[in-house]
Amino acid sequence: MEEETRKLILCYIYVYDKFVTMILLPRTGLLICSLIQLFLFSCSRSESQTEILTGCEQTELYIDKLKGKSVGLVANHTTVVGKTHLADSLIRRGIRITRIYAPEHGFRGDADAGAGISNGTDPGTGVTVISLYGNHNKPTADDLQGIDIMIYDIQDVGVRFYTYITTLKYVMEACAENQVPLMILDRPDPVGHYIDGPVLEPEFRSFVGSLPIPVVYGLTPGELALMINGERWLANGMQCNLQVIPCLNYDHKTLYNLPVNPSPNLNCMEAVYLYPSTCFFEGTILSIGRGTRFPFRVAGHPDYPDKSFSFVPKSGKSNLNPLLMDQTCYGINLSSISTDSLKHIRSINLQWLIKTYNTMNRRDDFFTDYLDKLAGTGKLKKQIVDGLTVEQIRETWQTGLDEFAKKREKYLLYPDFPVYR
Numbered sequence: 001m002e003e004e005t006r007k008l009i010l011c012y013i014y015v016y017d018k019f020v021t022m023i024l025l026p027r028t029g030l031l032i033c034s035l036i037q038l039f040l041f042s043c044s045r046s047e048s049q050t051e052i053l054t055g056c057e058q059t060e061l062y063i064d065k066l067k068g069k070s071v072g073l074v075a076n077h078t079t080v081v082g083k084t085h086l087a088d089s090l091i092r093r094g095i096r097i098t099r100i101y102a103p104e105h106g107f108r109g110d111a112d113a114g115a116g117i118s119n120g121t122d123p124g125t126g127v128t129v130i131s132l133y134g135n136h137n138k139p140t141a142d143d144l145q146g147i148d149i150m151i152y153d154i155q156d157v158g159v160r161f162y163t164y165i166t167t168l169k170y171v172m173e174a175c176a177e178n179q180v181p182l183m184i185l186d187r188p189d190p191v192g193h194y195i196d197g198p199v200l201e202p203e204f205r206s207f208v209g210s211l212p213i214p215v216v217y218g219l220t221p222g223e224l225a226l227m228i229n230g231e232r233w234l235a236n237g238m239q240c241n242l243q244v245i246p247c248l249n250y251d252h253k254t255l256y257n258l259p260v261n262p263s264p265n266l267n268c269m270e271a272v273y274l275y276p277s278t279c280f281f282e283g284t285i286l287s288i289g290r291g292t293r294f295p296f297r298v299a300g301h302p303d304y305p306d307k308s309f310s311f312v313p314k315s316g317k318s319n320l321n322p323l324l325m326d327q328t329c330y331g332i333n334l335s336s337i338s339t340d341s342l343k344h345i346r347s348i349n350l351q352w353l354i355k356t357y358n359t360m361n362r363r364d365d366f367f368t369d370y371l372d373k374l375a376g377t378g379k380l381k382k383q384i385v386d387g388l389t390v391e392q393i394r395e396t397w398q399t400g401l402d403e404f405a406k407k408r409e410k411y412l413l414y415p416d417f418p419v420y421r
């Protein structure tokens with residue numbers, strides 16, 4: 001695209017934004033502005049321009065909205081513009097970052113899964129960091145005191161039990177309660193090309209499942225936030241004052257390689273693609289490979305009968321005292337599956353879980369109660385124990401998936417895949 005044309009489009013966006021946000025209701029105006037931005041940039045895309053730009057990387061679309069304001073930033077190590085952290089980038093541009101709010105794994109992304117994160121100060125910027133994990137999941141009124149606008153910019157993996165979306169929900173809720181506008185700098189969903197799994201049932205809500213969505217839900221953080229708002233899933237049916245800065249050149253058919261590992265144990269794209277299937281092993285007595293080079297790509301236990309493959313979990317940075325530490329585990333090895341094969345996965349694989357359950361022959365203690373939280377239902381465990389086939393189990397998901405797919409269509413910001421399963 002010619003630079004002058006790009007500047008002209010940006011000018012149109014700016015003028016329209018000012019008109020909408022001044023004349024229409026603020027919440028409506030913010031949503032319409034995001035959609036207009038997406039439309040104009042989609043129309044301006046040239047044949048040769050295929051690089052995906054995250055919302056964060058399109059600084060010209062949001063920098064003016066932050067000038068002269070006290071900004072809160074919900075962020076972690078994935079919150080980067082190129083190789084520069086957004087906090088550093090904004091501060092260099094004269095934006096006042098008042099507080100940083102960190103999800104699971106911490107602001108720098110090196111904390112172990114489930115580890116408590118303390119409040120502190122970021123040594124790089126000197127900004128106060130407030131943990132939103134552990135005993136303090138939701139920002140309080142004091143946490144938001146003096147904040148004029150909140151920014152949420154975290155790379156997600158599009159899977160319900162990945163806890164960043166629960167943090168997103170709590171941030172939206174806190175912003176709604178305290179009349180703080182929220183801006184989401186959107187990022188692609190690496191498994192946004194399908195939806196699958198059981199829809200979470202209300203009685204199984206937890207930090208690893210806080211929304212009535214399937215395991216794989218096919219939405220970016222921005223689209224999911226629009227859905228949370230539109231379906232009134234916040235406490236007391238509240239809605240937050242929400243704006244989404246959309247990605248450029250992204251659609252739900254496009255496979256997106258994450259530039260930064262989203263957490264310590266999702267350390268490669270292969271792990272990301274396998275995660276919707278292999279995370280269910282966290283609800284069993286098997287190790288999922290934490291404390292090895294290939295977490296979420298292996299599963300094993302010292303008593304597994306087939307001894308052809310083994311690994312030994314070790315304690316280390318971001319994996320302190322992993323399950324079955326220092327014990328030789330035998331089991332299944334998925335680390336040799338090619339990336340090309342994994343890229344085209346369009347469903348959750350239950351065969352691995354069922355195979356290990358049948359091979360271990362430990363009906364009474366193979367599963368833990370955590371499986372129900374991960375699945376968002378108590379049915380999956382019972383179905384496997386009762387000997388249902390994969391096809392029979394998947395059939396029980398279908399009605400929920402059909403209903404979710406219809407709701408999902410209302411909140412899409414990007415061209416969709418032709419079928420959802």
